[in-house]
Amino acid sequence: MPTVNESELEWRTYEHGEATFRRKELSGALEATGLGCSLYELPPGKRSWPYHYHTANAEALYVLSGSGLLRTPDGNEALESGDYAAFPADERGGHRVVNDGEETLRYLMLSTMTEPDVTVYPDDDKFGVYVGAPPGSRDERSLEGYYRIEDDTEYWE
DSSP: OOOOOGGGSOOEEEEETTEEEEEEEHHHHTTOOSEEEEEEEEOTTOBOSOSBEESSOOEEEEEEEOEEEEEETTEEEEEETTOEEEEOSSGGGOBEEEOOSSSOEEEEEEEEOOSSEEEEEGGGTEEEEEESSOTTOOSOOSEEEEEETTOOOOSOO
16 A cells, blocks of 8 residues: 655645645545545644535544634634544534644644535635535546525526
8 A cells, every 4th residue: 555755745835815824635645535635734823724614525634733723613612732623514514724823733634535516615605616526636627616605596597
């Protein structure tokens, strides 16, 4: 069975306003299917992906070092090294990681890699659609896009 050491992988940096973090796609390096795993580093005062939940993919988080907050539908929960959280594939799985500490927050995110998937962003009243490759995959998709929830249309026009 192949292995990869995270030190062999390059960081990919994401910077979009308050969302600033680094990511190494561990599963992608092995061309793994069915289960995704990424290593994240979140600097002090920064946030991860916007608050969201998936409709087809469950996710889980494991904190390696540092501390922060986990936003869920139930509110904010403190995070520290050794904490584990699981997010079901529905609105109960809504989440966002925030580093309110003074050191880098380092954690693993794991997910099922089911497609098609719809990801809902409640704060922005939008959703994303992924067909042909699941979220987190770099494979080519046959359909992908982000849409406003309010842009509803009729089946027959």
